[in-house]
Amino acid sequence: MCCVIGGTNRSSEVYREPRRLPAVLTMMSVKLNNNRDIPVLGVGTLFAKQGEAEQLVKDAIDIGYRHFDTAMAYQNEKEVGAGVRAKIAEGVIKREDIFITSKLWNTKHKRELVVDACKETVSKLGLEYVDLYLIHWPFAFKDSEELWPKDSDGKVQLADDDYVDTWKGMEECVKLGLARSVGISNFNTEQINRVLEVATIKPAVNQVECHPYLNQSKLIAFCKERGIVITAYCPLGSPNSIAKADFPAPLKDPTLQELASKYKKSVAQIILRYLIQHGTVPIPKSSNKNRLKENFDIFDFELSSADVAAIDALDRNARICAFNDGIGHKNYPFDIEY
Ligand SMILES: NC(=O)C1=CN([C@@H]2O[C@H](COP(=O)(O)OP(=O)(O)OC[C@H]3O[C@@H](n4cnc5c(N)ncnc54)[C@H](OP(=O)(O)O)[C@@H]3O)[C@@H](O)[C@H]2O)C=CC1
């Protein structure tokens, strides 16, 4: 994996002012283990529906973003695809300029369902292929047309399909040209090892929750050793989104606020820059054009190693997306440390 951010040899003691790097006009990227590139910053689309998702994608492309994250479960693949196709039709971008990630939902884990689920995603996007297709979670739900199949008590119906079989279906998606790369999401180290044991195509990415309060340093190191890139979801702590009201908000953190003043950047920009300097690929969601611009404006400065260490010290194992419906399943990923 090669992260092309930064690149000078100056030690943190040498400079006293926040370092300003030349502005870049094109999106930088990280190399995946199949030699394809993933743009180092993406846009999440969770809870962006109907007109909102299409407009978000169009605004983001105009700003310079080239990487979008969606999922079958977000029910907005059509709108995300429509936004990209509109910009291709306008001549602003070509298909190959854009990196689209989507995800196989828990109801489609049976090996024989994977290719059809991917075909449906590709058809909804209307973009011929997805750049990256992920197993959204390591545990399965009952095979169903509903996203959240429930029993008579209102409990989500889990199933014991093994993600190792699901992985074989994911590899088929690559062989059929439906997905350029495949990966996993919310997998722990034991689960990653099991996939690697059977894989003829290795997972390129593990998409996990990652922000200053859950910095995933051990999982990042583990994945790096195995050539797997970490995509960082909920990078801003998911304010107003998945995080419960009492979740400690990284955007309000005093240390991060001090760093924001020091670098003359916003807290969100400090966090995104921090995640990129750790070699991860953050995918902040915003439906607001000004905040999309703000989140993109992170390529003209670099945090010193001392400041990165200060942010590392904020880690407190605070998980937003614990997915309680999966607790008790043998493949629930958060029963071990990482
Ligand atoms: N694989 C998985 O299991 C999961 C994947 N994801 C993916 O990761 C993406 C990101 O995670 P998400 O939960 O959306 O959380 P984020 O940490 O990206 O936070 C998104 C929230 O932050 C607000 N926001 C965005 N930019 C700023 C800013 N500069 N200042 C202040 N507030 C800001 C947004 O509001 P507004 O829109 O009004 O700007 C939105 O409410 C998702 O959209 C999804 O694509 C998320 C969860 C699980």
Ligand SMILES: O=C1CO[C@H](CO)[C@@H](O)[C@@H]1O
């Ligand atoms: O990507 C995701 C967003 O949130 C969902 C829960 O509401 C999760 O299922 C999922 O991981």
